[in-house]
Each structure stands twice: as C-alpha cells, then as structure tokens.
Amino acid sequence: MTIDTKSLEKILQKARDIVLIGHFNPDGDAVGSVTAAWHFLRAAGKRPRIILPSPYPETLKFLDPDNPQGRIIIAEEHLEEARALVRDADLIVCLDHNRLARTEYLEADILASKAQKVLVDHHLAAETFRFDVAFSTVDVSSTCELLFWILLSLPEVDGDTARIPLPCAESLYVGMMTDTNNFFNSVYPDTFTMASLLIARGVDKDAMQEKVLNCYSESRTRLMGHMIQDKMTLLPQYGAAYMLLSNLEKDEYDYRPGDSEGFVNLPLAIGSVQVSALFTDNVDGKYVRVSLRSKGRIDVNRFARRFFAGGGHRNAAGGRLYMPLEEVPAYFEHALASWPEEEKFS
Numbered sequence: 481m482t483i484d485t486k487s488l489e490k491i492l493q494k495a496r497d498i499v500l501i502g503h504f505n506p507d508g509d510a511v512g513s514v515t516a517a518w519h520f521l522r523a524a525g526k527r528p529r530i531i532l533p534s535p536y537p538e539t540l541k542f543l544d545p546d547n548p549q550g551r552i553i554i555a556e557e558h559l560e561e562a563r564a565l566v567r568d569a570d571l572i573v574c575l576d577h578n579r580l581a582r583t584e585y586l587e588a589d590i591l592a593s594k595a596q597k598v599l600v601d602h603h604l605a606a607e608t609f610r611f612d613v614a615f616s617t618v619d620v621s622s623t624c625e626l627l628f629w630i631l632l633s634l635p636e637v638d639g640d641t642a643r644i645p646l647p648c649a650e651s652l653y654v655g656m657m658t659d660t661n662n663f664f665n666s667v668y669p670d671t672f673t674m675a676s677l678l679i680a681r682g683v684d685k686d687a688m689q690e691k692v693l694n695c696y697s698e699s700r701t702r703l704m705g706h707m708i709q710d711k712m713t714l715l716p717q718y719g720a721a722y723m724l725l726s727n728l729e730k731d732e733y734d735y736r737p738g739d740s741e742g743f744v745n746l747p748l749a750i751g752s753v754q755v756s757a758l759f760t761d762n763v764d765g766k767y768v769r770v771s772l773r774s775k776g777r778i779d780v781n782r783f784a785r786r787f788f789a790g791g792g793h794r795n796a797a798g799g800r801l802y803m804p805l806e807e808v809p810a811y812f813e814h815a816l817a818s819w820p821e822e823e824k825f826s
C-alpha cells in the first residue's frame with residue numbers, strides 16, 4: 481500500500497515540538513501507534529512527546545520509551561503538564577481515535593492550540609474536518625498498520641524497512657497484533673505483508689507475543705475464570721451473552737489497568753453466541769464501561785452508537801452507561817429487544 485504523504489512531509493519539515501496523543505483507556509494499538517511515532521520522529525531529529533488520557537495496560541510498559549524525554553504523560557495524572565504541551569506544540573498528531581472527545585480532558589485544548597493537526601486513524605466517521613491532514617481509512621487492521629504504510633511512503637524511508645528504527649517496528653507490530661487479536665480478526669492481505677516486512681526487519685514475533693499476552697498476574701487469570709464461571713449470562717433468544725465486572729471484584733482480584741483485555745471475546749467461543757458484552761464499573765464508579773464484540777455481519781458499532789453513547793468497528797465497539805451496574809442487565813435486554821433489524825447487519 482502506498483500513501484500520498486506530500487502534505488504531511490511539508491508539515492513535518494517545519495515541526496519541532498510534536499505532541500502525539502492516543503485515546504482514553506488506551507489499548508495496544510493506541511500505545512503502539514504513539515510510541516512507534518515517537519521513535520520514528522526522535523530518530524528524525526524532532527522533539528516528540530506522548531500524551532495518553534488515562535493509564536495504559538502494564539503489559540505494554542515495555543513500549544514506553546526508556547528515555548526521560550520519551551516517557552508517556554498520563555493526562556489524568558498530570559493534566560497541567562499535558563495541557564501545556566498541547567498549547568505549546570508546533571504539531572499535534574492524534575492517533576487511533578476518530579473524535580477529539582476520545583481524548584477526554586484534552587479536546588478543548590487541542591481545538592484551541594495553534595499547532596498544525598494531523599490524524600492517523602482507522603475508525604468509521606472520523607472528524608477529519610478538524611485536522612490539517614487526515615489519514616483515515618477503515619480498510620486496515622489497525623492504526624499501527626496505517627502508520628506503517630505512511631512511514632514506508634515517506635521519502636526518508638522510501639519503502640526500505642531497514643530505515644525504520646527497531647523499537648518503532650516493534651511498537652507497530654504490537655499495535656497490529658493486539659487490534660487483530662493476534663491475527664484472529666480484521667486481517668487484510670496487506671496486514672500479512674506488514675507483518676512479514678516487520679519480522680524481516682528484526683521484530684521478534686514470539687517475544688512480542690510473550691510480553692503482551694503471557695505476562696499477566698496470577699490474579700488476572702483467576703479473575704478470568706471467575707468471569708466465565710460465575711458472571712457470564714447467556715440470552716439465547718438474542719444470541720447474546722454478557723458479563724458484569726464490579727469495582728468490588730476488581731479489588732478482590734487485585735485488578736490492574738488492562739487486566740480485562742480480551743474477556744469480552746471469551747463468550748464468542750460458544751457457537752450460539754453472536755454478540756458479547758462486558759460491562760465494567762469505571763474506577764471512579766461514575767459510569768459503566770461498555771465493551772461489545774460480534775461475529776460476522778452483526779454491527780456492534782451501530783449498536784454502541786445507538787444505545788451506549790459510543791462507537792468503534794463493526795465487530796468491536798464500546799461506549800458508556802451512566803447507571804448503576806445492577807441496572808445494566810435490564811437495559812441491555814431492552815437494547816437487544818429494540819435493536820432495529822436494519823441496523824443489525826452491515
């Protein structure tokens with residue numbers, strides 16, 4: 481895949497202080513894309529900084545640049561520092577989110593900043609009009625894949641992956657690997673080409689899998705067992721399943737950010753389950769986080785937009801509910817019952 485990067489090249493030439501921003505509740509693709517961009521820009525002589533709105537999973541810590549100038553700034557914990565960086569930047573690059581609202585605390589600051597703005601994202605209906613340059617397509621596995629093809633198209637790289645720094649290549653691989661569930665979904669022919677080129681570049685595929693997928697705590701695996709055994713409810717009339725995860729249970733199982741990553745996929749292993757939902761108490765108890773997954777043509781993106789104030793992709797979406805966790809099952813059943821047929825399939 482080649483991408484026209486001329487307008488980006490012009491912006492990059494002038495930019496020095498660059499702020500890279502991912503989305504709230506960052507996942508592997510968000511962390512992978514901001515850290516990949518950081519390594520690339522740093523090697524190109526720029527002064528990039530990374531801001532994530534909220535903490536990211538511990539299993540991804542190894543991607544955080546081990547450099548005082550690289551450390552990821554969590555806006556939730558260092559809001560003033562994050563705001564100052566956004567205000568003073570020459571260039572802001574938003575990665576892996578289609579709306580500025582997904583940066584949570586920073587939307588107004590980004591809009592007010594004089595910096596040039598670039599978007600790199602793979603979600604539907606992106607707010608491209610808010611950016612000077614927008615790379616937005618849904619025909620890729622992940623933001624990391626889109627970023628990979630952008631970097632490869634830049635004249636400094638010119639299709640030669642040897643010119644991509646290894647830590648950048650590793651971050652790109654991890655973002656693609658996590659967003660595709662380790663090649664389980666959203667994989668295109670170009671995705672395999674990317675993986676092949678990155679492995680040839682020196683990315684150790686097995687090491688990446690080991691670090692991201694096999695480095696959880698014992699309590700996380702026990703929590704997973706508890707969720708399946710005690711918390712999974714099937715609604716056969718809708719081909720649906722759901723699980724609830726409360727703050728009380730999180731305490732009991734020594735929950736860390738990212739521990740519930742992948743839980744929502746588990747009920748899909750049941751043949752009759754077409755839609756799966758995970759409802760999680762947010763840390764502050766102010767709302768319930770909604771995570772949705774589906775099989776085939778069932779469109780949970782539209783479901784999330786209509787009933788859960790969210791969005792995402794056809795087979796993976798999320799949102800929020802402002803109600804106590806106990807009230808969620810009744811609301812979910814009501815949503816399933818009133819989900820219009822024409823919105824169900826895409």
Ligand code: 5GP
Binds near residue numbers: 790791797798
């Ligand atoms: P997850 O279930 O892994 O948290 O999210 C799945 C997908 O839904 C991701 O692509 C993510 O970007 C999207 N998503 C999750 N939460 C929200 C939300 O609150 N709003 C929107 N617009 N998208 C979300």
Ligand code: MN
Binds near residue numbers: 602
């Ligand atoms: Mn993504």
